[in-house]
Amino acid sequence: MADTWLTSLKTATPQDGFELAIKLSRMGVKYTQPSAEARDRLRPQYAEDANALIASSQVVAINFQTIAAANNYWRGA
Amino acid sequence: MADTWLTSLKTATPQDGFELAIKLSRMGVKYTQPSAEARDRLRPQYAEDANALIASSQVVAINFQTIAAANNYWRGA
Amino acid sequence: MADTWLTSLKTATPQDGFELAIKLSRMGVKYTQPSAEARDRLRPQYAEDANALIASSQVVAINFQTIAAANNYWRGA
Amino acid sequence: MADTWLTSLKTATPQDGFELAIKLSRMGVKYTQPSAEARDRLRPQYAEDANALIASSQVVAINFQTIAAANNYWRGA
Amino acid sequence: MADTWLTSLKTATPQDGFELAIKLSRMGVKYTQPSAEARDRLRPQYAEDANALIASSQVVAINFQTIAAANNYWRGA
Amino acid sequence: MADTWLTSLKTATPQDGFELAIKLSRMGVKYTQPSAEARDRLRPQYAEDANALIASSQVVAINFQTIAAANNYWRGA
Numbered sequence: 531m532a533d534t535w536l537t538s539l540k541t542a543t544p545q546d547g548f549e550l551a552i553k554l555s556r557m558g559v560k561y562t563q564p565s566a567e568a569r570d571r572l573r574p575q576y577a578e579d580a581n582a583l584i585a586s587s588q589v590v591a592i593n594f595q596t597i598a599a600a601n602n603y604w605r606g607a
Numbered sequence: 608m609a610d611t612w613l614t615s616l617k618t619a620t621p622q623d624g625f626e627l628a629i630k631l632s633r634m635g636v637k638y639t640q641p642s643a644e645a646r647d648r649l650r651p652q653y654a655e656d657a658n659a660l661i662a663s664s665q666v667v668a669i670n671f672q673t674i675a676a677a678n679n680y681w682r683g684a
Numbered sequence: 685m686a687d688t689w690l691t692s693l694k695t696a697t698p699q700d701g702f703e704l705a706i707k708l709s710r711m712g713v714k715y716t717q718p719s720a721e722a723r724d725r726l727r728p729q730y731a732e733d734a735n736a737l738i739a740s741s742q743v744v745a746i747n748f749q750t751i752a753a754a755n756n757y758w759r760g761a
Numbered sequence: 762m763a764d765t766w767l768t769s770l771k772t773a774t775p776q777d778g779f780e781l782a783i784k785l786s787r788m789g790v791k792y793t794q795p796s797a798e799a800r801d802r803l804r805p806q807y808a809e810d811a812n813a814l815i816a817s818s819q820v821v822a823i824n825f826q827t828i829a830a831a832n833n834y835w836r837g838a
Numbered sequence: 839m840a841d842t843w844l845t846s847l848k849t850a851t852p853q854d855g856f857e858l859a860i861k862l863s864r865m866g867v868k869y870t871q872p873s874a875e876a877r878d879r880l881r882p883q884y885a886e887d888a889n890a891l892i893a894s895s896q897v898v899a900i901n902f903q904t905i906a907a908a909n910n911y912w913r914g915a
Numbered sequence: 916m917a918d919t920w921l922t923s924l925k926t927a928t929p930q931d932g933f934e935l936a937i938k939l940s941r942m943g944v945k946y947t948q949p950s951a952e953a954r955d956r957l958r959p960q961y962a963e964d965a966n967a968l969i970a971s972s973q974v975v976a977i978n979f980q981t982i983a984a985a986n987n988y989w990r991g992a
Contacts, residue, residue: 558895587635600911664712741789757831818943866972
């Protein structure tokens with residue numbers, strides 16, 4: 531993957547950090563399945579499945595741990 | 608998602624922190640499935656399924672780790 | 685949920701901390717499925733299923749990480 | 762559960778710590794399913810199932826993280 | 839596995855760190871299933887399955903936690 | 916288990932640490948299913964199953980977090 535998509539874990543606010551966690555979670559999928567077409571085809575499979583949505587939220591939670599630590603929990607904010 | 612919904616990880620009490628963890632867990636789902644109607648349709652699928660409830664509790668536990676650390680475990684409380 | 689059920693992560697002993705981890709794990713379920721009747725109905729589904737029991741133990745383990753850290757691993761005890 | 766079974770997270774060696782992690786993992790199951798008879802009945806269900814064994818090893822890994830941190834990774838040993 | 843494939847957790851950028859996390863995740867699979875042919879045969883099984891892709895992204899997220907900590911979150915970058 | 920198999924979490928290199936993480940992951944299985952014969956019988960069940968391989972890689976990732984922390988991320992190396 532030649533594109534630059536992640537240059538820093540710093541974000542201005544916790545919400546920006548949460549949204550970066552979502553991006554990391556999607557990139558984790560994208561590196562395994564690089565075809566946008568294939569990922570779109572799978573979308574109904576997980577967007578309408580409670581277990582897949584909970585699992586997605588778990589990946590976001592793990593990535594958010596990393597980003598929150600990187601931002602020292604936005605304590606100074 | 609244009610709305611501001613997360614401006615700080617600080618909470619007054621551990622219980623408030625736990626409830627914020629629940630909010631983060633739900634937002635993780637919402638970013639993946641933004642339709643409130645679709646999420647409501649899935650509710651019976653997970654609310655009556657022990658495995659889905661345990662998985663939900665796990666996501667909350669992971670988010671609570673982050674929030675507890677951010678609050679220095681409410682040690683001064 | 686109006687009741688106060690969590691005012692501190694401090695416990696006297698590691699075992700008390702483990703039992704608090706169990707409480708947090710159950711509360712994670714309760715916030716998603718507030719009906720005690722529904723939860724009781726699901727009990728046989730997970731109490732007799734090895735995978736569900738292992739998954740439950742995992743949620744407890746994650747919550748115990750948080751509580752152990754909050755208590756500085758009871759090192760002074 | 763009236764019995765005292767966990768008074769310290771300290772262990773003499775990493776291996777003792779790993780074995781304590783196994784104990785915590787089993788106790789996490791036991792609090793949810795207190796009947797020894799029921800747990801024995803489930804044993805063949807997970808002891809002959811690769812996914813259940815991998816999941817068990819994961820719970821042990823999470824508990825071992827906690828115990829290793831509590832022992833400062835046995836660095837002085 | 840005689841080859842040397844991991845000499846440092848240090849990376850120049852967060853993105854390099856994320857890509858190292860992907861490598862670690864694949865090596866975790868490779869140690870369990872060393873046959874490249876077998877792994878290729880399984881590729882369609884997970885590349886077209888939303889749950890497997892989410893699970894893969896979760897492993898990457900866990901390895902990224904380790905690498906991000908090792909790099910002190912690239913705070914000086 | 917009377918044998919001594921884990922006396923230190925220290926390793927010379929990150930790769931040695933990753934291989935120790937694999938060992939811990941296997942020992943987590945072995946404590947639950949001590950029969951080598953039974954484990955061998957299960958091998959085809961997980962070595963040819965993408966989900967089981969991903970789950971195995973996840974356990975390794977969690978154990979690698981512990982070992983990497985124990986080695987201070989091999990920063991001095």
